[in-house]
Amino acid sequence: MTKIKTLADLERIKNEMRSDKDLNGSQDNSENAVKIKVGMGTSGIASGARDVMDFLIEALEKRNIEALVSQTGDMGYSYAEPTIEVRKPGQKPIVFGYVDVKKADLIIEKYIKLGEEVEGIIPVNYQTIDD
Amino acid sequence: MTNLGGNKMSRHKQIRIALNNCGVIDPENIREYIARDGYLALGKCLTEMKPDDIIREIKDSGLRGRGGGGFPAGLKWEIAAKNQADQKYVVCNADEGDPGAFMDRSILEGDPHAVIEAMAICGYSMGATKGLIYIRAEYPLAIKRLKIAIDQAREFGLLGKNIFKTDFEFDIELRYGAGAFVCGEETALIHSMEGLRGEPTIKPPYPAESGYLEKPTNVNNVETYANVPIILRKGANWFNKIGTEKSKGTKVFALAGKIKNVGLVEVPMGTTLREVIYEIGGGIENDKKFKAVQTGGPSGGCLTEKHLDTPIDFDNLVQAGSMMGSGGMIVMDEDNCMVSVAKFYLDFTVEESCGKCSPCRIGNKRLYELLDRITQGKGEMEDLKRLRNMSNVIKDTSLCGLGQTSPNPVLSTLDNFYDEYVAHVTDKKCPAGECKDLMTYFVIEENCVGCTACARVCPVGAITGEKKEVHYINPEICIKCGACEERCKFDAIIVK
Ligand SMILES: Cc1cc2nc3c(=O)[nH]c(=O)nc-3n(C[C@H](O)[C@H](O)[C@H](O)COP(=O)(O)O)c2cc1C
Numbered sequence A: 001m002t003k004i005k006t007l008a009d010l011e012r013i014k015n016e017m018r019s020d021k022d023l024n025g026s027q028d029n030s031e032n033a034v035k036i037k038v039g040m041g042t043s044g045i046a047s048g049a050r051d052v053m054d055f056l057i058e059a060l061e062k063r064n065i066e067a068l069v070s071q072t073g074d075m076g077y078s079y080a081e082p083t084i085e086v087r088k089p090g091q092k093p094i095v096f097g098y099v100d101v102k103k104a105d106l107i108i109e110k111y112i113k114l115g116e117e118v119e120g121i122i123p124v125n126y127q128t129i130d131d
Numbered sequence B: 001m002t003n004l005g006g007n008k009m010s011r012h013k014q015i016r017i018a019l020n021n022c023g024v025i026d027p028e029n030i031r032e033y034i035a036r037d038g039y040l041a042l043g044k045c046l047t048e049m050k051p052d053d054i055i056r057e058i059k060d061s062g063l064r065g066r067g068g069g070g071f072p073a074g075l076k077w078e079i080a081a082k083n084q085a086d087q088k089y090v091v092c093n094a095d096e097g098d099p100g101a102f103m104d105r106s107i108l109e110g111d112p113h114a115v116i117e118a119m120a121i122c123g124y125s126m127g128a129t130k131g132l133i134y135i136r137a138e139y140p141l142a143i144k145r146l147k148i149a150i151d152q153a154r155e156f157g158l159l160g161k162n163i164f165k166t167d168f169e170f171d172i173e174l175r176y177g178a179g180a181f182v183c184g185e186e187t188a189l190i191h192s193m194e195g196l197r198g199e200p201t202i203k204p205p206y207p208a209e210s211g212y213l214e215k216p217t218n219v220n221n222v223e224t225y226a227n228v229p230i231i232l233r234k235g236a237n238w239f240n241k242i243g244t245e246k247s248k249g250t251k252v253f254a255l256a257g258k259i260k261n262v263g264l265v266e267v268p269m270g271t272t273l274r275e276v277i278y279e280i281g282g283g284i285e286n287d288k289k290f291k292a293v294q295t296g297g298p299s300g301g302c303l304t305e306k307h308l309d310t311p312i313d314f315d316n317l318v319q320a321g322s323m324m325g326s327g328g329m330i331v332m333d334e335d336n337c338m339v340s341v342a343k344f345y346l347d348f349t350v351e352e353s354c355g356k357c358s359p360c361r362i363g364n365k366r367l368y369e370l371l372d373r374i375t376q377g378k379g380e381m382e383d384l385k386r387l388r389n390m391s392n393v394i395k396d397t398s399l400c401g402l403g404q405t406s407p408n409p410v411l412s413t414l415d416n417f418y419d420e421y422v423a424h425v426t427d428k429k430c431p432a433g434e435c436k437d438l439m440t441y442f443v444i445e446e447n448c449v450g451c452t453a454c455a456r457v458c459p460v461g462a463i464t465g466e467k468k469e470v471h472y473i474n475p476e477i478c479i480k481c482g483a484c485e486e487r488c489k490f491d492a493i494i495v496k
C-alpha cells in the first residue's frame, strides 16, 4: 500500500525515485541509461511529439541502447516544438528543439552514440528555485 | 531593478517558480512530483502549522492573484477563513479565456499536483473540505491529467479523509465550462457551477463571503495556486525578495505574435518589456520594426516603444494604460494596424458580452461599428471623439469587469497611435497596409511586360491591357483579392 501518512513517507518515495528504480516502473539499472523527456503539452503533441516519442522508444530498443523515455509538460519553447531533453549518464541534460523523427534519429546516432553535436540545441535560459 | 533573491545569480532573466516542474516531471506520475518535494508543503502545513500561520506566511510573501486583478492572495484567504459556515469551498479558476493565452493550460498539463496541493493547503487554512476546479471543456489534455493526478492523490491518501493522519479531509471535483469568456469572472463562474446562467452579479457580496451555494468561497487562478507550495517550502522571505516593492514573485507570460521565440516565459516582476521581448523573446520576427506590445488581453492595452523600459508589475502596467491581465503578451510589428487591433478585441468583446447590462451590450457594439467604419475609410474626425466618450461611459457604467475594461484596447491605441487613426480618417490610408479597403493595387509600368497573366487570373475583370503592353487595374472594379499580385512573375503589381 502506498498511502502516505507522514513526512517520512514522502522522504522514502523521494529516495526511491532518486535511485531511479521506480521511474517508469522499470527495473533497469538506470544509472547507465540515457534519459529522455519529451515535451508533451497540447502544443507539443500538436506539432508531432507523440510520433517522436514512439519512434524514440522503438528505435532505442532496436538499437540496444539502454534508455528511459518519458513524457513531460510544456518546456516553454513553443517556437521550437517538438522539444526533447536528453541526459546521458553522468552528463548534463541537453534540450533539443525542432525534433521530428528524422532529427530524433540523428540525435540517437550522433549525439547519443558518438557524443557529436547536433543542431537545434536550446540553451538553458532560466534559473530554478534551487539555484 | 530586479532582485533575484538578494544574491548575485541573475545569470538568466527567467526564474521558474510557477513553472518549476513544468517540462521537468512526468505529470502523470505522482512519484515524480513527490521526488521534487511535492506534497511536502501540505505535510508541513498539516502537521506543523496552524491555519493562521499559513495565512500569515502567504500574506508575508506578498503573493497577488495572477488571474488579472492582482488582489493579495493571503488577504483573500483570511477573509474566507474568518467567515464562519458549515461548509466552505476552494475554487480554482482554470477558465483562461484570453485569446492567445495558454499559461494556465500549460501548468495544469505539466504540473497538476501543484494546483491540487495548493488547493488542499488553502482548504486547511480557511476551513474548507471541498475543492472545485472550473476548467474549460476545450482543454481535454489538462482535464485528463488533472483527473489522473486527483486519482493518484486519493490513492496515496493525499486527498480524502485523515490526510497526514490528521482530522483534515479534502477532496476535489472538476467542473466544466463551455468556454465563455465572461465565465472566467468569478461571480459568473460560480453561477455557472451552480447550474445557473453564467452571468456576473454585483459585488459585494464577494465570493469569500457568499460564493458557491452562498457559502464562503475562495477563488484563485491556476498560476496563483501553483506558487503556493513553493512559497511554503522556501518561505515567504525567499519569495518576497523576488520582484518589485508591490508585486512579488514572478509572472508567467505566453509570448506570441511577431516575435522570434514564441513560448512560455516566467520572469521576476520588475523585468522590463524590452528584456522580455528582445533578450528572452529574441526580438521581432524577420527583423522588422517593433511597434507595440499588447498585454492584458481584451481588458488590456497596447504599449509602445516608450514603454519598453517600464518594469513589468501590476501597478506600472496600469499606469502605462494597460494591465497585467492573466499573462497574454502579443508583440506587434510595423505591419500591424493599430485600429485593426482595437477592432479585433472589440469584435471579441461584442461576441463574449453576456448582454446583461446595456452599456456593455450596446456600447461595445457601437464602438465596434465605429472602428469598422474607420478601417473602411468611412470615418470622420468626430468619430475619434465619439470613440473616446463612449469608451469612458462603458467603463464607468458596466456591471462587471468585462465591460469595465473592454474599451481599454480602444483607449490605449487612441492614446498611443492617434496619428494612425487620423491617417485612416483624413487621408483614407492605412499606414501599416493592413486595412484592405484602404489599399489599392496598381501596375508598375516599367516592370510590366504585358504577359496578360494578371488579367486572366483577375476574378472580376478589373485588369485591362493589350498583349505586350502595359496593363491597367481599374480601382473601381478591383475587389483587392491579391490574385494578380501573386500571379505576376515580374513584380509589376504592388499594393499600397
Ligand atoms: C471578464 C473577466 C474574465 C476573467 N477571466 C478569468 C480567467 O479566465 N481566469 C482567471 O483566473 N481569472 C479571470 N478573471 C478574474 C476573476 O474574476 C478572479 O478575479 C480571479 O479568478 C481571482 O483569482 P486570483 O486572485 O488568483 O487572480 C476574469 C475577470 C473578468 C472580469
Ligand code: SF4
Pocket (backbone or CB within 6 Å): B182, B199, B200, B352, B353, B354, B355, B356, B357, B358, B360, B361, B398, B399, B400, B401, B402, B403, B404
Ligand atoms: S459588463 Fe458585459 S459581460 Fe459584464 S454583466 Fe454587463 S453585459 Fe455582462
Ligand code: SF4
Pocket (backbone or CB within 6 Å): B443, B447, B448, B449, B450, B451, B452, B453, B454, B455, B470, B471, B487, B488, B489, B490, B491, B492, B493
Ligand atoms: S502579370 Fe505582371 S507583367 Fe504580366 S501583364 Fe500583369 S502586371 Fe504586367
Ligand code: SF4
Pocket (backbone or CB within 6 Å): B441, B457, B458, B459, B460, B461, B462, B463, B473, B477, B478, B479, B480, B481, B482, B483, B484, B485
Ligand atoms: S487584386 Fe484581385 S480583383 Fe484586384 S485587380 Fe488584382 S486580381 Fe483583380
